[in-house]
Amino acid sequence: MEIEKEIKKITLGHEIGAGAACLKCKDKCEGFDLHFWRKICRNCKCGVEDHDVQLETEENKKVGKLFEDTKYTGLIAKLKKDGIPSYKGNQVTFSIPAATISTATPVPASTFVPGSSQTYTPSSQSAHAPPVAATAVPGASIHSPAAPATGRTAASGTGHTAVLGTGHSASIPSKGPGAATTAVPTPTAVPAKTDVVKSVTYEWAPPGINQGLALLYMELLPPERRPIAGSAGADYRKKQMAKQLPDHDQDPERCHELSPSEVKQMQQYVRKYKDEALGIGDITLPEEMGLQAGLAGERGPQGVGAGGKPGAGTTGTPGDKGDAIATMGKVGAPGADGTSLSGPAGNYSCHRCQLPMKKGEPAVYAERAGYDKLWHPACFVCCNCSELLVDMIYFWKKDQLYCGRHYGDSEKPRCAGCDELIFSNEYTQAEGHDWHLKHFCCFHCDCVLAGETYVMEKDKPVCKPCYMKNHAVCCAACQNPIEPEAQRVSYGEHHWHAEPQCFQCSCCSKCLMGQRFMALQGMLLCSVECKKKVMAS
Numbered sequence: 001m002e003i004e005k006e007i008k009k010i011t012l013g014h015e016i017g018a019g020a021a022c023l024k025c026k027d028k029c030e031g032f033d034l035h036f037w038r039k040i041c042r043n044c045k046c047g048v049e050d051h052d053v054q055l056e057t058e059e060n061k062k063v064g065k066l067f068e069d070t071k072y073t074g075l076i077a078k079l080k081k082d083g084i085p086s087y088k089g090n091q092v093t094f095s096i097p098a099a100t101i102s103t104a105t106p107v108p109a110s111t112f113v114p115g116s117s118q119t120y121t122p123s124s125q126s127a128h129a130p131p132v133a134a135t136a137v138p139g140a141s142i143h144s145p146a147a148p149a150t151g152r153t154a155a156s157g158t159g160h161t162a163v164l165g166t167g168h169s170a171s172i173p174s175k176g177p178g179a180a181t182t183a184v185p186t187p188t189a190v191p192a193k194t195d196v197v198k199s200v201t202y203e204w205a206p207p208g209i210n211q212g213l214a215l216l217y218m219e220l221l222p223p224e225r226r227p228i229a230g231s232a233g234a235d236y237r238k239k240q241m242a243k244q245l246p247d248h249d250q251d252p253e254r255c256h257e258l259s260p261s262e263v264k265q266m267q268q269y270v271r272k273y274k275d276e277a278l279g280i281g282d283i284t285l286p287e288e289m290g291l292q293a294g295l296a297g298e299r300g301p302q303g304v305g306a307g308g309k310p311g312a313g314t315t316g317t318p319g320d321k322g323d324a325i326a327t328m329g330k331v332g333a334p335g336a337d338g339t340s341l342s343g344p345a346g347n348y349s350c351h352r353c354q355l356p357m358k359k360g361e362p363a364v365y366a367e368r369a370g371y372d373k374l375w376h377p378a379c380f381v382c383c384n385c386s387e388l389l390v391d392m393i394y395f396w397k398k399d400q401l402y403c404g405r406h407y408g409d410s411e412k413p414r415c416a417g418c419d420e421l422i423f424s425n426e427y428t429q430a431e432g433h434d435w436h437l438k439h440f441c442c443f444h445c446d447c448v449l450a451g452e453t454y455v456m457e458k459d460k461p462v463c464k465p466c467y468m469k470n471h472a473v474c475c476a477a478c479q480n481p482i483e484p485e486a487q488r489v490s491y492g493e494h495h496w497h498a499e500p501q502c503f504q505c506s507c508c509s510k511c512l513m514g515q516r517f518m519a520l521q522g523m524l525l526c527s528v529e530c531k532k533k534v535m536a537s
Contacts (some may be wrong), residue, residue, distance in 0.1 A: 017053030024050045026296065037256040037418045037439070041246070045443075049242035059238075062247045066404075070274050091229075092205040094215050096198055203227040203234045204391055206283045217283055217362045220377040225388055240390040242405035244382070249418045255420050262423040269411065269423070273395060277407060281380055286348045286357035289374060352379040364370040368396035372413070375401075382406055415439050431456055432452030442466055455484045476522055479500040494522050507534050 022029035022044050029044035032051040042049055154230045181198050204227050218226055225414055227237040250270055252263045334378060348357040351373040363374040384406035395407035402410065412421040417439030427451075428435040440449050443460035455467045460481040461470065472481035476494045478501075487498035496503045500511040506523035506531035518525045525531045 013283070018046060019052045021050040022046050023053050039246075039419050047242065049239040058247075059241050060240075062245060062250075063393070065247070066245065066250055066278070066393070067280075069279060070120065072278075072280050091201065091203055092211070092214065093201040094205075095212055096215070109237055123465050127194050201229040203229055203237055206281075206392065209283050213283060213285075213362050218375050220361065221388070222378055225378075237390060240387055240403075242388050244387070244405050245393065246405060246408075248418075249404060249408045256418055256472060259421070265423040266421070269421070273407065273411075276393040277368065277397055277402075279366055279394050280370045281375075281389070281394060284365045284374075285360065285363045285372060286363050287359050289348060289363070289371070307321065314344060327527070348374050350374065350379050352376070352377045366396060366401065368393055368394075369399075369401075384409075399442055417441060431459075431461065444470065454483070469471075475502050491519055494519070494525075507531075 017032045017034070021029035021031065021035075022041065024046050025044040029046070029051075030043065031043065032043045032048065032053060034040075035042045040083075041051065049076070105447040116271065119349065144466060165231050179380060190479055200219060206217055206361045224232055226233040241376055250253060252258055252266050255266070258266065266292060282479045342483075348363070349355060351369070352375055355376070357374055357376070362377065364377055364380040365371075365374055366380075371410065378388070378394060380394075383404035387403065389403055394406070395402040395404060397407060397410065408414065408421050410503060412423065413427060413434035414420070415422055415436045416426070416433035417435050422436060422437065426437060428437055428440045430440060438448070440453065440461065441461035442449060443445060443457070444462060444466040447463055449461055449525075453464045454461045455464070456462070457471050466493075467484055468481055469523070472483070473488075473495045474481050476495055480497075482488050482495060482497060489496045489498050498513065500513060504511050504524065505517070505526040507525060511522055512526060515526065518527075518531060520531060520534065523534065523536060
């Protein structure tokens with residue numbers, strides 16, 4: 001019964017995406033057909049990420065499994081389906097105002113009460129309108145809205161002056177004795193901008209922060225890396241999710257024929273990185289980072305909240321619209337390195353590019369790196385491949401950020417055949433790569449190459465029969481394929497056996513080995529005389 005269950009698991013795993021079209025090979029691929037252990041399509045040799053396979057559910061399960069039993073479980077929606085926890089992907093639609101033109105009527109000056117503190121917000125206020133020019137006279141506290149083509153001057157005391165647009169003049173008597181009368185234009189209809197909302201859906205956005213800060217974060221990413229639904233950025237995120245976080249790096253069930261001792265070693269490896277390296281970046285503001293560091297230093301170290309926010313102490317879930325600033329965790333006293341508040345952004349500089357962090361721009365904080373390190377959103381990348389860390393999932397080791405794949409490579413050898421980490425004490429090293437003993441095979445027919453002749457084609461080992469069938473070039477003289485171990489002469493796109501009967505003059509049959517020659521339309525010629533004869537015939 002247990003064997004049948006395991007076989008069913010394998011079958012279901014290979015049914016995922018079966019028949020999906022290849023986005024690279026197009027019609028050349030008959031449809032996705034997963035190789036039993038190579039993690040590629042048997043038809044076109046491309047990866048699953050290169051095929052039109054809907055992997056959202058599988059990706060969510062993978063990330064859920066990754067963060068299971070960690071301090072970041074607040075970011076996991078534990079939807080128990082067949083005992084597998086699932087990560088709730090944070091797809092977000094932002095409503096972005098776009099300006100259009102309509103008509104607005106100015107409010108008369110008498111609306112404002114002298115000496116009071118008011119905020120005037122027109123019903124058709126534009127988020128993109130330029131700030132209004134306002135002059136404050138002592139005694140008054142007036143906050144002007146961002147309305148176009150409008151200026152106001154307000155004063156309390158003996159006289160009040162209000163200016164609104166253009167038009168006819170009107171007089172407003174002042175209340176104090178001897179006050180002057182000021183001419184003020186009467187309200188007239190003026191064009192004003194209003195908001196028209198357009199929606200932009202992102203396949204992923206930073207969880208647990210308000211949408212305004214999340215949108216600022218997205219705008220600081222390279223345009224081609226923004227995961228807008230249906231865009232190249234969304235496709236990039238999908239490929240990086242498969243590349244950076246291979247599920248066979250965390251789940252023994254996804255690996256090919258591990259022995260019991262290898263399963264145990266892998267479980268220990270997974271436990272180690274969950275305890276020591278794995279984390280999710282959090283969004284904060286640089287100027288708040290130093291302030292919170294100082295406050296945390298006064299009240300003592302704080303724990304790490306379930307949502308991944310240091311000191312938050314609450315459970316954050318994807319899509320939360322709560323506070324944008326995370327409370328700092330275990331920090332030192334104010335004045336420690338990286339916490340100076342003298343500058344506009346607390347004197348923080350990006351840990352990668354070393355450029356200063358700008359006030360008001362979101363920065364990425366990694367709890368495992370410590371409170372004194374921040375990154376620009378576009379600088380939160382793997383130190384090995386320099387790719388953006390997908391969904392801000394990082395592995396911290398020796399003062400460096402890694403993606404999951406390259407963290408694994410720094411801990412264990414990786415098999416160039418099956419792409420899995422090697423937990424066995426015995427493995428093969430060949431052609432600058434590591435291989436499971438059973439996986440140093442021909443890339444085409446899977447025959448074991450130990451002790452056999454093979455040829456490296458595009459960094460893949462190929463046995464001699466498959467090489468002769470699929471890759472060997474033909475001799476321009478005898479038209480027979482040239483064996484991999486045979487000596488050859490190549491000139492342009494033409495090749496010959498390096499033998500007298502093949503590499504000879506096409507006119508007089510003189511052997512050209514070690515001699516000067518001319519090539520004419522694939523023919524070899526030893527002299528000008530032979531060239532003239534050939535051209536004359």
